[in-house]
Amino acid sequence: MLKIKDLRVEIEGKEIIKGLSLEINKGEVHAIMGPNGAGKSTLSAVIAGRDEYEVTGGSIEFEGKDIMDMAPEDRAHAGVFLSFQYPVEIPGVSVTNFIKTALNESRKARDLDPMPAKDMLKLMREKQALLEMDKQFMSRSLNEGFSGGEKKRNEIFQMAMLDPKLAILDETDSGLDIDALRIVANGVNKLKNEDNAVMIITHYQRLLDHIIPDFVHVLYDGKIVKSGDKNLAIELEEKGYDWIKKEIEA
């Protein structure tokens, strides 16, 4: 599904990603872990198409297609979803209005008519229940005055509505209390199937207790330095990143 080859990325002349390769197939859950500044969030932004980063080498293929020159909205239409670490506020635009616009723009890209209001409402109710969101939530301004947990739940709600092929969860666990973590993880698990894939970016093991990864990669200084299964995450949690650093430097 996603094939990244020897990716190199700079921002303002500084190289952040230094030759990264990664392959994610459908049905898989990958966790990317690593210390602060390793390039985790950069990686997710580049896959989603943020243009402030300069890609200086390598390639990203999604579903067999080079997506490097595609606009972020086109990548979204192709099935890439990014759950933001810091979702932005859009005052005056309700959660309902926003997701309706997003969904219908994606449908338009596929030459479909806007979803009939009745179907939209039904779908929203269903996904709302999945994320244990109350009704009032839907009419609030997008992310304005939301708690950390509400923001992340809203991200996963949007993911549920848009039904992407690849979901990138960028530190979705940060700022979540235990209950919210459970709800969010539960939501992701229910959405997970054989045809889609999830890439989880995180510092900690705790989200991975709920969403079990098939692969764990350690990102350090712009490169994947170690890959393994879920046990690697547990090992990291116990030993910390210094252990990896030492291994590399040795």
Next chain:
Amino acid sequence: MTEEDKLLEEVTSAEYKYGFVTDIESDTIKNGLNEDVIRLISSKKNEPEWLLEWRLEGLKKFQQLVEPEWANVHYKKPDLQSISYYSAPKAKKTLNSLDEVDPELLKTFEKLGISLDEQKMLTGVAVDIIVDSVSVATSFKEKLGELGIIFCSISEAIQEHPELVRKYLGTVVPQSDNYYAALNSAVFTDGSFCYIPKGTRCPMELSTYFRINQAGTGQFERTLLIADKGSYVSYLEGCTAPSRDENQLHAAVVELIAMDEAEIKYSTVQNWYPGNKEGVGGVFNFVTKRGICHESAKISWTQVETGSAVTWKYPSCILKGDNSIGEFFSVAVTNNFQQADTGTKMIHIGKNTKSTIISKGIAAGESNSSYRGLVKIMKGAENARNFSQCDSLLMGDKSGSHTFPYIEVKNKTARIEHEATTSKIGEDQLFYCNQRGISTDAAIGLIVNGYCKDVLNQLPMEFAVEAQKLLSLSLEGSVG
């Protein structure tokens, strides 16, 4: 040149193509402004003597005034002596079907969601639709007539209801009020008149739209609206369809009179030709709008301004009666080289008077948007309250936004709040929308409409939907 600009240009030149009717009478009136011209206008319109005197008074005041320069706008002053102040109604060429209309214009209509019938009206397609619209307007008038509501052109009102016009004309905006108001007083030929009798709730939104075939937009419009005691009216002015006019200068005057316990809701959507992308051409819109509230009366101004090259406009409320309420809700969008200096004046005279000001300025391209507002609390205005919120949204790095709030308080019991913010549409917001599959243009539409929600909510439902589309359309392609 974008399609939009091409369209604008084509349409403007197309209007010229349809041309003026060469009228011997209008040929006999030389350009320029003088007493003879005023006398001629008045006699052509068969006006009573008092109105002629009133116009001449206006001319005299006008000649004593100088063009104001305090507004934060820059333009080449129009040469008022090169204007012909009276010409017979311009006959537009009538078309046989919409197929003859510029397809680009139709595309814009479609984007705005304007119905087929309205499209035909706007483009001057002369088929049954016009007949229909006349009949609609007629039945509409009959219904209003039953309630004693008068809604007609100001010229008609001068003939049919001279006592009402005489009693109220110029009582809120006197001839000497300002340069352009004085000019308007001397030369106005078009406009609307509306009277709502005591205790009557006007059952429908009154719209100048219904008169669109009877009188086009005049250069010097005069509107007089009187809501008698305990009555209510919602009045809509303008429409979202792009309107073009060969007249560069527009100087309208609107006077509202809300008697005791009456309520007037006055909504405007203004979408006049803003000039092309290089800032050439476009309408100068210098308008004086003011209302007076008697005891426990309420006036709400709501405006969505997207057009004109230069806008100079301050819909105001004189809160004369105790417990009266004034409101001003405004969205002003400027793009390319447009300039807008707009805001309001709230003059608190009566006790326990309240005013609310919500202004949203959006500046894109190389445009400039200014909010200018005065809140004045007079000595006798015990317990007056005002709340003002002035927000500016900037797009790109070449646009400008300015806020000029004036506050004059002569009574210690006044409570005044003023909030102001300036923000930009952030890259983060756009990327977030893009990531959800929303294109940049659609994202701007969404963000701007969210930003203006408090104002748009004040508009009557159908108007609000059109206005939302208009906002998105006005800012298409302004980022990235």
